[in-house]
Amino acid sequence: GAVVSQHPSRVICKSGTSVKIECRSLDFQATTMFWYRQFPKQSLMLMATSNEGSKATYEQGVEKDKFLINHASLTLSTLTVTSAHPEDSSFYICSASATSGSPGMKAEQFFGPGTRLTVL
Amino acid sequence: KQEVTQIPAALSVPEGENLVLNCSFTDSAIYNLQWFRQDPGKGLTSLLLIQSSQREQTSGRLNASLDKSSGRSTLYIAASQPGDSATYLCAVAGRRALTFGSGTRLQVQP
Numbered sequence: 001g002a003v004v005s006q007h008p009s010r011v012i013c014k015s016g017t018s019v020k021i022e023c024r025s026l027d028f029q030a031t032t033m034f035w036y037r038q039f040p041k042q043s044l045m046l047m048a049t050s051n052e053g054s055k056a057t058y059e060q061g062v063e064k065d066k067f068l069i070n071h072a073s074l075t076l077s078t079l080t081v082t083s084a085h086p087e088d089s090s091f092y093i094c095s096a097s098a099t100s101g102s103p104g105m106k107a108e109q110f111f112g113p114g115t116r117l118t119v120l
Numbered sequence: 121k122q123e124v125t126q127i128p129a130a131l132s133v134p135e136g137e138n139l140v141l142n143c144s145f146t147d148s149a150i151y152n153l154q155w156f157r158q159d160p161g162k163g164l165t166s167l168l169l170i171q172s173s174q175r176e177q178t179s180g181r182l183n184a185s186l187d188k189s190s191g192r193s194t195l196y197i198a199a200s201q202p203g204d205s206a207t208y209l210c211a212v213a214g215r216r217a218l219t220f221g222s223g224t225r226l227q228v229q230p
Contacts, residue, residue: 043220113163
């Protein structure tokens with residue numbers, strides 16, 4: 001099956017610093033990548049959708065200037081949490097699809113293993 | 121706005137039991153429905169994907185059904201094992217977004 005990796009798996013940083021998380025599709029070209037956030041004992045919430053070569057579409061309530069998403073190639077998307085604060089501590093999960101468009105397309109999404117961010 | 125509900129929120133069963141996890145959704149205009157497994161602190165493992173035109177999918181001891189008109193899906197796990205202990209999430213793919221339920225935390229007692 002399709003494999004999606006994330007790096008790092010875990011990061012601890014001081015308040016005010018920026019953190020970059022990478023999401024890679026290892027064996028397929030990901031036209032669309034999605035970023036989710038999961039707080040403890042809660043479900044996944046979609047943050048943004050990015051199509052290769054275009055600007056990301058952010059969900060309501062997600063600050064685009066705080067969560068910078070870059071999808072520069074068909075195998076890599078990055079999420080940068082700028083000026084991180086303790087309330088940004090969460091589990092961030094990416095997924096990738098081989099077709100373009102919204103998450104509602106018929107194509108299956110393949111999920112990465114997640115990145116645990118802790119902001120002190 | 122799509123809302124996905126999973127019942128029960130938690131379930132503890134002895135090893136060997138057959139069990140059913142439930143998922144309901146409010147908007148029947150979906151493309152597909154997926155069941156995932158999530159171990160503590162880990163990412164998602166896709167278990168089954170049911171397209172909107174399908175009624176069920178099977179993989180090993182797992183069987184998932186979909187009744188789009190009533191907005192329901194069930195995940196049936198046969199002969200449960202301690203290794204099945206995890207949180208099970210269902211997610212529906214609508215036109216706009218993939219919406220997740222809050223999950224069912226399953227504990228299978230040896």
